[in-house]
Amino acid sequence: xxxxxxxxxxxxxxxxxxxxxxxxxxxxxxxxxxxxxxxxxxxxxxxxxxxxxxxxxxxxxxxxxxxxxxxxxxxxxxxxxxxxxxxxxxxxxxxxxxxxxxxxxxxxxxxxxxxxxxxxxxxxxxxxxxxxxxxxxxxxxxxxxxxxxxxxxxxxxxxxxxxxxxxxxxxxxxxxxxxxxxxxxxxxxxxxxxxxxxxxxxxxxxxxxxxxxxxxxxxxxxxxxxxxxxxxxxxxxxxxxxxxxxxxxxxxxxxxxx
Amino acid sequence: xxxxxxxxxxxxxxxxxxxxxxxxxxxxxxxxxxxxxxxxxxxxxxxxxxxxxxxxxxxxxxxxxxxxxxxxxxxxxxxxxxxxxxxxxxxxxxxxxxxxxxxxxxxxxxxxxxxxxxxxxxxxxxxxxxxxxxxxxxxxxxxxxxxxxxxxxxxxxxxxxxxxxxxxxxxxxxxxxxxxxxxxxxxxxxxxxxxxxxxxxxxxxxxxxxxxxxxxxxxxxxxxxxxxxxxxxxxxxxxxxxxxxxxxxxxxxxxxxxxxxxxx
Ligand SMILES: Nc1ncnc2c1ncn2[C@@H]1O[C@H](COP(=O)(O)OP(=O)(O)OP(=O)(O)O)[C@@H](O)[C@H]1O
Ligand SMILES: [Mg+2]
Numbered sequence: 001x002x003x004x005x006x007x008x009x010x011x012x013x014x015x016x017x018x019x020x021x022x023x024x025x026x027x028x029x030x031x032x033x034x035x036x037x038x039x040x041x042x043x044x045x046x047x048x049x050x051x052x053x054x055x056x057x058x059x060x061x062x063x064x065x066x067x068x069x070x071x072x073x074x075x076x077x078x079x080x081x082x083x084x085x086x087x088x089x090x091x092x093x094x095x096x097x098x099x100x101x102x103x104x105x106x107x108x109x110x111x112x113x114x115x116x117x118x119x120x121x122x123x124x125x126x127x128x129x130x131x132x133x134x135x136x137x138x139x140x141x142x143x144x145x146x147x148x149x150x151x152x153x154x155x156x157x158x159x160x161x162x163x164x165x166x167x168x169x170x171x172x173x174x175x176x177x178x179x180x181x182x183x184x185x186x187x188x189x190x191x192x193x194x195x196x197x198x199x200x201x202x203x204x205x206x207x208x209x210x211x212x213x214x215x216x217x218x219x220x221x222x223x224x225x226x227x228x229x230x231x232x233x234x235x236x237x238x239x240x241x242x243x244x245x246x247x248x249x250x251x252x253x254x255x256x257x258x
Numbered sequence: 259x260x261x262x263x264x265x266x267x268x269x270x271x272x273x274x275x276x277x278x279x280x281x282x283x284x285x286x287x288x289x290x291x292x293x294x295x296x297x298x299x300x301x302x303x304x305x306x307x308x309x310x311x312x313x314x315x316x317x318x319x320x321x322x323x324x325x326x327x328x329x330x331x332x333x334x335x336x337x338x339x340x341x342x343x344x345x346x347x348x349x350x351x352x353x354x355x356x357x358x359x360x361x362x363x364x365x366x367x368x369x370x371x372x373x374x375x376x377x378x379x380x381x382x383x384x385x386x387x388x389x390x391x392x393x394x395x396x397x398x399x400x401x402x403x404x405x406x407x408x409x410x411x412x413x414x415x416x417x418x419x420x421x422x423x424x425x426x427x428x429x430x431x432x433x434x435x436x437x438x439x440x441x442x443x444x445x446x447x448x449x450x451x452x453x454x455x456x457x458x459x460x461x462x463x464x465x466x467x468x469x470x471x472x473x474x475x476x477x478x479x480x481x482x483x484x485x486x487x488x489x490x491x492x493x494x495x496x497x498x499x500x501x502x503x504x505x506x507x508x509x510x511x512x513x514x515x516x517x518x519x520x521x522x
Contacts, residue, residue: 091393
């Protein structure tokens, strides 16, 4: 695995490459030929209406779901060619922040962070674990909640803890599933700043799924519009929204008349 | 891609999914055997679960075991009295409890108490995506959650069964001692005199099988729970019912086999 990492120094290659991806559930076709590319160091926003398959798309990227057809290449490795061990090694380099946070509710705030760390990195001293946990919590501004139980956290705090839990493994790619959904504007701004900070501080490349155009605009260099199971338009914010496409215009005006 | 009508059912939707369920369960159990003996073992989690299952069930098992000992002795006494064979009471109870009652009662209680809590826990972890979260942080949820719990039930339920049998005999002695002047030592000597090694062995085997059944069924039901919180309730319910049903079935089969060995 180490050698892969060194080989992958080439900054020209995309970190994520998706080609012709299809996914359906029973009779429901969700993704119908998705192509997408994520460049190194870039933040990409994926926009789209509820139920268009945004969450499904990033679950496919970490192997939580299997595609019906199509190729996914992440950090130079083709996903369907990996065995379980290789897949797990790859997953460690990807941070996945769930739409509903998916915190381990039987564990404390501290436990939520130390669990993935101690399970994946052997022979850490107590001090090393403590330091790593404190650093991750500090990054999301939750250091004072370290000893609390997860049910004592508010929605925004849960979101941030979910992000901290992925940070602790120092991922090269971050996948955020609606990091700002259902939060107040102030917390949204905080989380947006956090996403940008992660990009700069840890040099991560990210996909940010969102309904929220402000979030997309402040955190991402590029935007991709998912409609009808395909990417309708990809490009910078201006490129995507300077269009005559009715559905995109609708999405835009709806967001900004609110 | 028009896939409507592409899928046909072999019999009907219900029957198909029933057999699919059996097959999936079989695969699930198979996967346990594949992964139960390879590292990482998560020994700490196994010990944790053993304590969780064993210690938490202790008060209930103690009470039930004791009461069952008393009740069965009380109920058996008149029939034995008819034959003037009250002195056989200890050995009768010894056989009844060691061979059948101890493992069966313990397992049925644990199917309710332990099985439901395992499937509810795993089920709610499933529907709140905590299991997926483990998976994406490269922790094998099957190993960490399922294998450890099945190990724990397979270890602690035999121990609890043995304990339940001892307490049951104590209950029986309590009842005997109120009616006749028997010392505990005489009672136990009588009780154990008719229990063979085969009895103990079959009881142990039985309770290991029961423990395994409870663990694997409740993990299976929890691990594949769907449809939100109501799905968790349903999974828990099914886990308890199915474990109890299988325990009776296995009891029947094992008794047949043991009898066959006994009179061979
Ligand atoms: N495990 C599943 N089984 C069956 N259908 C599913 C499954 N997961 C998702 N779907 C279906 O796929 C479609 C896309 O779901 P997805 O969760 O990706 O939407 P989304 O774009 O993330 O929406 P939202 O913005 O509301 O989160 C939905 O219609 C959903 O019903
Ligand atoms: Mg979603």
